[in-house]
Amino acid sequence: MVMTATVIPGNLARQLRRSERRKKAFAISLTLPLLVFLLAIFIVPIGALLVRAVENPEVASTLRHTVAALDHWDRTSAPPDEAYAALITDFSAITEQSEVGGLARRLNSEISGARSLVMSTYRALPFEKNLSAAQTRERMLALDPRWQELGYWQAIAKNGSRWTPDYLLTTVDLKRDVQGNITRVDADSAAFFKILLRTFEISAVVTLFCLLLGYPLAYWLSTLSPRQANILMILVLVPFWTSVLVRSAAWIVLLQTNGLVNRSLMELGFVGEPLPLLFNRLGVIIAMVHILLPFMILPLYSVMKSVPPTYLRAAVSLGSSPLGAFFRVYMPQTYPGMGAGGLLVFILSIGYYVTPALLGGADDQMLSYYIAQYTNVTVNWGMACALGAVLLSATLVLYALYRRLVKTELSLG
Template sequence: MNTPLPTTAYPGFGATAAGRASFLAARRKAAVRALALALPLLVFLLVTFVAPIVSLLARSVQNPEVRNGMPHLSAALAAWNGAGVPDENAFAALALDVKRASEKSQLGDIARRMNFYLPEYRSLLFKTARAARTQTPAQWKTSLVELDPRWGENETWRLLKRAAQSPTPDYLLNAVDAQVAPDGSVARVAADSAVYRAAFARTVTISATVTLLCLLLGYPVAYLLATLPEKQSSRLMMFVIVPFWTSLLVRSTAWYVLLQPGGVINSALLRLGVIHHPVPLIFNRTGVLIGMTHILLPYMILAIYSVMKNVSPSYMRAAKSLGAHPAVAFARVYVPQTFPGVGAGSFLVFVLALGYYITPALLGGAGDEMISQLIAEQTNDQLNWGLAGALSCYLVIFTGVFYFVFNRLVGIDRLRFG
């Protein structure tokens, strides 16, 4: 049976409606004050973190080069049904737009965009621009086909029509080694041109392997730190925290020196007679796994340790007093209670490993490129921000999927053992 609240439910206020209203107004004022204090941080995160990510992801469907640089041609191709080659109006619009784009220094951007479809497009457009600046024929269609027979091919115009459409799925398809076929269907690219699906699979494989290695190495360390006396545990904890004070680049470079054929590790093994020839430990998958495991191991240790510190030793004593073997008690009583820490640490290490760039670039070989390296290549070397945005978009989706999986697993374990 519910007991009614006393008349002094809110200290300092009576039970009247005015008193309750005054109390709620004070709470609202405090909430507004807290929001005002947090507002600068929220604005900072929106400007420096959220906005750049949204901008990059938006580029995965944007296609502005041809549409903005060749507006007359884009309008003419929008009315073209895609059969054969367009009419004279489209050829005249092409000549007019390439001439203006060349004069405004926009033709380079258009040519670079078209080169993603067909590598020979750049030379074709610049050749056409030179002709458009020096010629004024009565029939541009006849003149341009005579200038280069490729203007008489349907494929040349089909790709221009696709490039003039925005938004476009082309970047998202290219990021999974697919493309739009001439008949409008989605088809895979040639096997010798497929790069990105293998890179995604390789990224997930490396990240999962690093997560497993960190779990195997970090669980015993976390258990030791959690069960030792406080004074000894604090001293040993320094060896876990110290790597956070060292630059990621410095740690990766240190492994670069240690793992070389003439480095410290191979030299020591040769002197001890363990090996007779230097072991390849760098510029391969081994170097990547060693470097990433060393850098990400503290995240796993700290996540598991934070949960282990809250596990009461009375559970183990109770299991032993009931006749359980210490190993059985550890496996069936202690370990399940640490699953939330294992799940949190595994997710943290796995997500961080998905986006790693410096360590694989320094220690890995040609067959160990992760998706972050391909994103950097598209932004820095190829200047293909659309494809970089598409690759980033898939990486964000993968991260969200893995978060959902880990969250469900950790949630189940908490319900069962919490």
């Protein structure tokens, strides 16, 4: 039997290629709006956050002449007279009040008192004309003797570069000294590493309780008929229709000293006086578990529905006890759901802000609380973005570990 190859005429081949190109162009046109949306709403903000975490423009863009004059300064002796003259030149070139305000805030974050020093000097301008560098120095010292203190000049020299690792170092309680060497901050000033550990600790506890509560509930739902399971699943999803703020406020009413929980416990005789359930770690965990529990139930239920119930019956018929069959046959098949639910709950927990802020005390605030503080109160965008970058890095690391261990994509169902 002789096989003959099919020969496609040239015109037909070109038409097929043109048709394939049109199909690809049409598919790209359908996904283009989504790609643009993701780029504008997701990729660009994250890129801006990462850039701002290492960007330090206030001193470098405002005090260019001063930074150049301090370029060869050893940072231990008195600064040269030319630095004083360059500083007045840079101050005189500032036309917007917001620029000098940003400069003052940035230097004040390095050394206390820099804000008042910068603002008072700026308001005293202009100085007399044709002053020499030495005369400018004397004029500044007469205006405010603090200008002879090395700390203020060291802060200017240290932040002379537009890019800095200082914000990221601060998030793990490290800093650069006046010579640029990386050292640990003083024990009295160390805070962020402890806050980061607290954030992970609270998130881990919330994830554990969500797993302990969500696993039996998801298992029960998976054993029901589809109609019953769908009705009860609606009850699981009902909290999504209420904002986190409203649910957190409702827990304040329930957990307060004269709230429903304490009154019920006292009327049933379990306690003789109200328990401290509010403005502490316990209240934060209770509310966060309630809010995040659906994110554990959904992936667990999805995985459990895919496990045939005949596996358990087969294990029992082969001599295993019902409990042994559950833990040795059924539970290992639900590990992907446990991993997906645990990852979702943990990632959502480390970024929680509203619930700990409303129900927790001073020692129960998580990292997101301090991001909000730096954004809204102290207006230190660099520090806020650095803390955000830490949370983003933790999220990516956790997702990479999940992919490596479970070897499946993250899914809610």
